[in-house]
Amino acid sequence: MVAEDIKKGLAGVVVDYTAVSKVNPDTNSLLYRGYPVQELAAKCSFEEVAYLLWNGELPNETELSEFTARERAGRALDPVVKTVIDALPTTAHPMDVCRTAASVLGARHELAEDSSPEANMKKAIDLWAAMPAVVAYDQRRRRGQDAIEARQDLDYSANFLWMTFGEEQAPEVVEAFNVSMILYAEHSFNASTFTARVVTSTLSDLHSAVTAAIGALKGPLHGGANEAVMHTFDEIGIRSEESLEEAATRAKAWMEDALAQKKKVMGFGHRVYKHGDSRVPTMKAALDKMIAHYGRPELLGLYNGLEQAMDEAKAIKPNLDYPAGPTYHLMGFDTQTFTPLFVASRITGWTAHVMEQVASNSLIRPLSEYNGPEERHMP
Numbered sequence: 001m002v003a004e005d006i007k008k009g010l011a012g013v014v015v016d017y018t019a020v021s022k023v024n025p026d027t028n029s030l031l032y033r034g035y036p037v038q039e040l041a042a043k044c045s046f047e048e049v050a051y052l053l054w055n056g057e058l059p060n061e062t063e064l065s066e067f068t069a070r071e072r073a074g075r076a077l078d079p080v081v082k083t084v085i086d087a088l089p090t091t092a093h094p095m096d097v098c099r100t101a102a103s104v105l106g107a108r109h110e111l112a113e114d115s116s117p118e119a120n121m122k123k124a125i126d127l128w129a130a131m132p133a134v135v136a137y138d139q140r141r142r143r144g145q146d147a148i149e150a151r152q153d154l155d156y157s158a159n160f161l162w163m164t165f166g167e168e169q170a171p172e173v174v175e176a177f178n179v180s181m182i183l184y185a186e187h188s189f190n191a192s193t194f195t196a197r198v199v200t201s202t203l204s205d206l207h208s209a210v211t212a213a214i215g216a217l218k219g220p221l222h223g224g225a226n227e228a229v230m231h232t233f234d235e236i237g238i239r240s241e242e243s244l245e246e247a248a249t250r251a252k253a254w255m256e257d258a259l260a261q262k263k264k265v266m267g268f269g270h271r272v273y274k275h276g277d278s279r280v281p282t283m284k285a286a287l288d289k290m291i292a293h294y295g296r297p298e299l300l301g302l303y304n305g306l307e308q309a310m311d312e313a314k315a316i317k318p319n320l321d322y323p324a325g326p327t328y329h330l331m332g333f334d335t336q337t338f339t340p341l342f343v344a345s346r347i348t349g350w351t352a353h354v355m356e357q358v359a360s361n362s363l364i365r366p367l368s369e370y371n372g373p374e375e376r377h378m379p
């Protein structure tokens with residue numbers, strides 16, 4: 001086999017069909033079940049988008065009210081999951097906490113070993129409904145705070161923020177959070193979704209697939225980049241007294257130095273999009289609203305400075321994690337909680353792919369070209 005035949009990182013390899021989403025890097029577009037993601041973000045609740053990803057169509061009024069009732073019924077923090085979380089050190093990465101919670105929820109599910117379409121749909125909705133309480137409680141316990149009970153009168157996003165902060169948030173904050181959940185929900189055969197499909201292809205169960213996907217998402221080349229963006233901002237230094245222009249100048253200098261040292265700067269670049277990430281304009285608009293809402297122009301200065309310097313030096317564009325990181329920071333989330341927020345959202349896309357894989361399964365098992373020692377024998 002010649003070296004060119006080996007597709008390292010599976011770059012450019014099409015491994016299967018999917019009807020869940022379509023990424024078109026030439027037009028910078030992303031469709032969920034045919035709908036442009038920016039239209040969904042402008043007009044839908046995250047609940048409607050979750051329904052769409054799982055069912056292929058947007059819900060009518062009756063379907064939506066039945067669906068949201070199911071989500072609300074599954075919001076409470078499972079007491080066994082809480083006990084397990086409490087047994088973990090507060091220094092454990094929140095992604096490890098999420099991964100553990102997904103695994104415990106799987107082992108405790110009444111349909112654990114049932115992978116029928118009905119059982120998988122129920123397990124997907126239950127896991128999606130349960131994860132916000134896990135993410136919210138984990139941030140609270142690291143701050144020495146108690147868990148807050150879910151509210152039945154709030155939608156998914158408002159309740160998520162309520163359980164995290166114990167205060168109702170302004171409508172524009174809830175809206176920005178809802179937008180971020182929609183944008184993070186699905187993105188075809190990315191590394192974590194592919195992981196979920198590989199696990200499913202062995203006829204393992206849905207929770208095992210999601211647990212493995214969470215492990216894949218944790219890495220900084222994938223979901224962990226939203227956290228890493230905030231570390232970059234922190235390294236440059238967030239100075240609340242600074243003007244937008246001053247912050248931009250410092251950020252540009254930081255980027256020039258980082259690129260001179262051949263560093264990979266998180267939040268920029270994408271395996272599929274080479275002219276810009278389709279989700280960035282929508283998320284950046286949400287970030288702009290949050291910067292205005294919280295009165296923090298210096299963050300926009302850092303954002304603009306890094307983006308401009310990267311564009312001038314390498315023409316590499318930001319990905320979704322770039323505007324999402326500072327948005328979550330402004331809302332009050334700890335940096336380590338950012339990737340778990342991505343988990344809470346992406347459970348919808350992962351499980352839509354799990355169901356699609358089950359419906360048309362073939363064991364995923366690629367080949368490798370051996371380059372170790374020639375056959376040899378014991379003396």
Ligand code: COA
Pocket residue numbers: 220221222223225263264265266267268269270271272314316319320321
């Ligand atoms: N910072 C600096 N340089 C970058 C870069 C970044 N974030 N992303 C890509 N590049 C450069 C590479 O150094 C390489 O340059 P070279 O040809 O001079 O060696 C070139 O662009 C191609 O990059 P490569 O890593 O081969 O592209 P890829 O398709 O394999 O990688 C990512 C895609 C996402 C892994 C990569 O862009 C990256 O590591 N980004 C940062 C992590 C991140 O934000 N991940 C979230 C993705 S949604």
